Amino acid sequence: MTTVELPDTRPTLADVARTAGVSSATASRVLNGFPRVRPETRKQVESAMAELGYVRRRAARMTSTPPRTRSVAFVVCEEGLRLFADPYFARVVFGATRELTAAGMQLVLLTVPSTKDYQASAVHYLSSGHVDGALCVSMHGRRPLDLENVGIPVVLGGRPVFGEGEGRFSYVDADNCGGAQTAVQYLIQKGRRTIGTVAGPRDMPAGADRLKGYRQVMAAADRSDHGLVVFGDFGQASGEHATRRLLERRPDVDAIFAASDLMALGVLRALRRAGRKVPDDVAVVGFDDSPIGRHTDPPLTTIRQPIEEMGARMTRELLAMIAGSPAPPRCVILDTDLVIRDSA
Incomplete structure (x- = not known):
């Protein structure tokens, strides 16, 4: 007797995402009860699940903790030339790397110029399981990344752009x-x-x-x-x-x-x-x-401004988010000091 396996026609998470008009990462965040999802987005995903009759599939064996990449992305929203010309970025990386090394993790550099192709590529990378979290610096008013829907913890270097993301992302800034x-x-x-x-x-x-x-x-x-x-x-x-x-x-x-x-x-x-x-x-x-x-x-x-400490503090905040359950976003402002030399 020959056994014929019929194709599984049950709707998948990808089907839900496509119907809702969102990414698979966003659909997954809704499914797993992640709090930082816009109400209208959550409603779209839930409506798509109901429309398709989606039922979550459980893996045959669940591990106690999800797999970790042991990597964190350092996202710089600038052209590559600016990254290497301005010592600010190297100093932030120095502070971040110090904390990551102590935690047994590595830093992955991701530059994001303002073009849409680069933005889409960066979002895809961040939401595809390559890294456990992201540190984002040099954000401009054009809002280059859809960080709310990448599905990983994010900490910003600097206040969110003119209120965008205020109250939704943790950030570390100087006064x-x-x-x-x-x-x-x-x-x-x-x-x-x-x-x-x-x-x-x-x-x-x-x-x-x-x-x-x-x-x-x-x-x-x-x-x-x-x-x-x-x-x-x-x-x-x-x-x-x-x-x-x-x-x-x-x-x-x-x-x-x-x-x-x-x-x-x-x-x-x-x-x-x-x-x-x-x-x-x-x-x-x-x-x-x-x-x-x-x-x-x-x-x-x-x-x-304490640039190295900003990088270190951003990283400590991110590592805490990666290690534990989601917490309310934090705003950290570090003091500045006047250094008097001969030019004034």
Whole structure:
């Protein structure tokens, strides 16, 4: 007698996801009761399950814990060139790697430029079981990743983009607004009258918060002047170009707060080319306390943010999420300090 096995026509999780118009990872999150799923998305998946008559299939043998990859993704939402040009990223990785090594885990680098193809590829990678969690840095206002539906724990480096993800993701950030306030207050105390700023990108919370701190102090001192604000992208070349524009617009400027040390390097270069002495003619303060700031001419006064500790704290938060049950998202803000050198 020959036994013929009929094909299994029961609906699968992939069928449910397709009917609901979501990813398989999202459907799985709903099925397993994961809390961080949008109510409308949960309703779509549950309706699709009911429509198809989906019944969860249990494995013949269940292990006490799910398999682990022992890997964590470090997701940088920038072009690769920017990743290797800005020491900020290396310092975050250093702090993260220190914690992961102690936990017997490894870091996988994932760069995500702004194009849709790269975004879709990154989401697919994160939701396909290659890593146990993700650390995400340098998020821009374009909201490059659908992090809510990747199906793994996520911790952000920096405040979520303008409220998106606020209350839904844990994040670790520096006190960007407070640090900028400290920098501008110091310049005022030093007797500077016309204080300009090379602000960071307007689509990044760090750039927006540092500009906010600058504006708050200038307004309190009755010195608000939109003509003193120019913008860069946190890179050195943009700091130089922005300073040229500022000098053309306001040649009487006698101090500049740059929202990153790399931009401050560009500020120093532009001032030198314009024949302005630092700090005699123009005082300069940066933000980050990058190692290179100790070796500029003159050495750079700056706001120190604990970058390595940010990477380490992000990782500790993520490891706790991976090891245990889902917990309410946490917001961690680390203090900044003024480092006084010869540029101001």
